Amino acid sequence: MCKTKKSTEAISPRSPNSNARPRKSFTDSIPDPFSNNYATGSGSGSSYNNKYYSSKSSATSRASLSSFKDSLPENPHIYNFSEISAATNNFLSNKFSSSSTSAAWRCFLRDKEVAVFQRKLRRPLEVPELRDRLLSICRIHHSSLIKLLGASLSGNYIYLVYEFATGANLKDCLRNPKNPSFTVLSTWLRRMQIATDLAHGLDYVHHCTGVQSSGFVHNHIKSSSVIVTEESFNAKICHFGTAELCGEITGSSKTPPPPQQKSKEVKLEGTRGYMAPEFQQTGLATQESDVYAFGVVVLELLSGEEVLKFAFDDNGGYRRVSVIDTAREASGEYGGVRKWVDRRLRDSYPVEVAEKMVRLALECVEEDPNKRPDMGRVALLVSKLYLESQHWADQIGLPTDFSVSLAPR
Numbered sequence: 001m002c003k004t005k006k007s008t009e010a011i012s013p014r015s016p017n018s019n020a021r022p023r024k025s026f027t028d029s030i031p032d033p034f035s036n037n038y039a040t041g042s043g044s045g046s047s048y049n050n051k052y053y054s055s056k057s058s059a060t061s062r063a064s065l066s067s068f069k070d071s072l073p074e075n076p077h078i079y080n081f082s083e084i085s086a087a088t089n090n091f092l093s094n095k096f097s098s099s100s101t102s103a104a105w106r107c108f109l110r111d112k113e114v115a116v117f118q119r120k121l122r123r124p125l126e127v128p129e130l131r132d133r134l135l136s137i138c139r140i141h142h143s144s145l146i147k148l149l150g151a152s153l154s155g156n157y158i159y160l161v162y163e164f165a166t167g168a169n170l171k172d173c174l175r176n177p178k179n180p181s182f183t184v185l186s187t188w189l190r191r192m193q194i195a196t197d198l199a200h201g202l203d204y205v206h207h208c209t210g211v212q213s214s215g216f217v218h219n220h221i222k223s224s225s226v227i228v229t230e231e232s233f234n235a236k237i238c239h240f241g242t243a244e245l246c247g248e249i250t251g252s253s254k255t256p257p258p259p260q261q262k263s264k265e266v267k268l269e270g271t272r273g274y275m276a277p278e279f280q281q282t283g284l285a286t287q288e289s290d291v292y293a294f295g296v297v298v299l300e301l302l303s304g305e306e307v308l309k310f311a312f313d314d315n316g317g318y319r320r321v322s323v324i325d326t327a328r329e330a331s332g333e334y335g336g337v338r339k340w341v342d343r344r345l346r347d348s349y350p351v352e353v354a355e356k357m358v359r360l361a362l363e364c365v366e367e368d369p370n371k372r373p374d375m376g377r378v379a380l381l382v383s384k385l386y387l388e389s390q391h392w393a394d395q396i397g398l399p400t401d402f403s404v405s406l407a408p409r
Contacts, residue, residue: 076134079159083109104116112163114162115163117160118158119158122246134151146238149161174223186344189393193233194228194233205218205237223301275292276289276293277367288370291372295363296323327361328362331358337351
């Protein structure tokens with residue numbers, strides 16, 4: 001599942017064969033003014049000048065190459081804390097998120113619009129170790145992941161700098177705080193597109209990021225950590241690399257995991273409703289707990305309902321309502337899924353595909369982590385169901401190219 005249309009591979013240059021023309025570097029196209037074609041003198045004096053200017057030209061080329069390398073997008077930035085402070089007006093302006101564990105600001109840093117997230121370090125982190133971790137994370141490119149640009153350290157906090165993505169988070173797209181009856185995700189295809197983007201992005205995180213044999217663990221999958229882009233309505237996953245950089249990984253990364261453990265273990269604070277049962281018991285997150293959180297987000301996406309809420313019971317008290325429980329009840333009765341799916345879709349969706357999506361999401365939220373499917377299989381099945389949905393839309397002639405603003409109404 002690594003070679004999907006969503007993934008981006010780094011291809012090493014191959015040695016040219018006998019019939020192929022050798023590839024020139026960008027410096028090869030610059031003529032040397034002191035080559036034989038440009039020579040104006042001869043003798044020892046000319047030879048001395050050639051050596052002198054060739055040395056000077058080589059130094060200039062090396063400086064240009066170094067500058068070019070520093071400008072590459074995968075080259076991580078270690079920002080000075082003063083840069084972060086100045087860009088955020090001493091952390092007083094454009095603050096768009098705040099919680100007990102993190103805060104975020106929107107600003108311009110080195111002529112680029114970014115989002116800066118402040119998080120507390122789990123253990124001390126020095127600059128050399130930070131650079132090593134950034135080198136592995138910043139090389140990763142995927143259309144469903146918001147790009148990490150760099151970081152800065154200050155005391156017990158780390159400031160993570162991500163590209164700014166224009167749009168709104170999935171939670172607000174599903175449940176508009178100003179108009180609960182309205183959603184920009186009013187078509188089945190839009191929701192299937194988001195599910196497909198998330199599946200491929202998380203599959204890439206787990207299998208194609210090249211960290212030993214297991215890849216990364218994301219740890220922060222939830223609807224508020226998914227950005228729906230305004231123009232294309234594609235989904236982008238936020239906070240990739242946060243666990244690696246904040247020191248949430250337990251144990252040495254060089255120590256192989258036990259045979260029964262499929263992925264690296266990570267300790268973190270979770271969000272109610274998205275935490276797998278084993279995570280709630282041990283506080284350790286794995287790729288299997290990522291799959292669980294993905295399943296919860298899919299159920300939230302299909303129903304439009306909150307993951308957890310409280311409702312009045314018959315005795316005048318409150319009862320806890322989980323989107324997982326309501327989905328299980330709906331899938332167990334005839335026609336239950338059709339009643340359970342978000343009514344704002346107005347029954348305009350392929351019911352069989354919806355039922356398959358609910359069953360797949362319920363597999364992802366199995367109590368036993370060993371019974372949950374691998375994200376590679378999940379991404380494959382979601383892609384197949386998206387194509388079935390596209391075929392359904394083509395058959396009934398639904399418009400699929402109109403756009404809607406994400407602005408509050």
